[in-house]
Amino acid sequence: QQQVKQSPQSLIVQKGGISIINCAYENTAFDYFPWYQQFPGKGPALLIAIRPDVSEKKEGRFTISFNKSAKQFSLHIMDSQPGDSATYFCAAAISSGSARQLTFGSGTQLTVLP
Amino acid sequence: EAQVTQNPRYLITVTGKKLTVTCSQNMNHEYMSWYRQDPGLGLRQIYYSMNVEVTDKGDVPEGYKVSRKEKRNFPLILESPSPNQTSLYFCASTHLMGLTGELFFGEGSRLTVL
Numbered sequence: 439q440q441q442v443k444q445s446p447q448s449l450i451v452q453k454g455g456i457s458i459i460n461c462a463y464e465n466t467a468f469d470y471f472p473w474y475q476q477f478p479g480k481g482p483a484l485l486i487a488i489r490p491d492v493s494e495k496k497e498g499r500f501t502i503s504f505n506k507s508a509k510q511f512s513l514h515i516m517d518s519q520p521g522d523s524a525t526y527f528c529a530a531a532i533s534s535g536s537a538r539q540l541t542f543g544s545g546t547q548l549t550v551l552p
Numbered sequence: 553e554a555q556v557t558q559n560p561r562y563l564i565t566v567t568g569k570k571l572t573v574t575c576s577q578n579m580n581h582e583y584m585s586w587y588r589q590d591p592g593l594g595l596r597q598i599y600y601s602m603n604v605e606v607t608d609k610g611d612v613p614e615g616y617k618v619s620r621k622e623k624r625n626f627p628l629i630l631e632s633p634s635p636n637q638t639s640l641y642f643c644a645s646t647h648l649m650g651l652t653g654e655l656f657f658g659e660g661s662r663l664t665v666l
Contacts, residue, residue, distance in 0.1 A: 447592065472654075481556070481642050481657025482595070527594060539610075540655065542587075544594040 441465055442530050444543030451550050457515040459546045461528035464509065468530040473502065473513050476525040518550045554579045558643050558658035565633055566666050573628045573661045575643030583646050584626040585610070586618065588639040595642065601626055602648065633665040
């Protein structure tokens with residue numbers, strides 16, 4: 439059972455455009471929503487994260503929008519650059535004792551054309 | 553340099569030939585985890601460990617074993633590999649995720665089972 443659904447699977451955007459990746463979750467117990475960025479040949483790395491008590495978090499050109507009632511969250515990349523070309527994973531976590539367990543989405547391969 | 557180191561990075565093997573993928577971290581993290589990445593399926597957790605001698609199954613543990621005899625090492629063992637275990641494997645670690653929740657990933661081990 440896929441608890442975090444991510445779309446689209448792939449995305450092509452022109453340089454300077456806005457990239458939008460969407461995720462939906464089912465488990466209302468999730469309390470932490472990070473996004474990871476993965477470049478070819480590398481492991482994923484944390485990009486930005488949000489908690490359900492806020493509706494938006496911005497870090498530079500990257501913004502997470504969070505809609506608790508709809509159980510959806512999205513990543514917006516403003517002024518997309520070729521260097522942003524990577525695979526992006528959304529994730530959700532539920533506190534489990536003293537550790538959080540991350541459930542990842544299926545990933546979005548973003549290509550930003552020069 | 554803080555890092556998670558996996559070996560080997562690339563491996564081609566045959567069905568039934570036992571293999572071990574090593575993982576070591578130098579950040580004194582309590583939590584370590586193994587994931588496999590497959591196209592369209594994202595990152596799926598195989599096993600995780602919250603401390604020495606404490607391991608637990610993730611979402612796809614069948615066909616895998618792990619051990620945590622030392623805090624820094626968390627090897628993944630395939631006792632009798634099969635072609636459906638052909639995948640890209642990632643080891644990750646963090647302090648117990650109740651704090652920042654950021655997972656630090658290795659650079660991956662690409663395994664092909666013929």
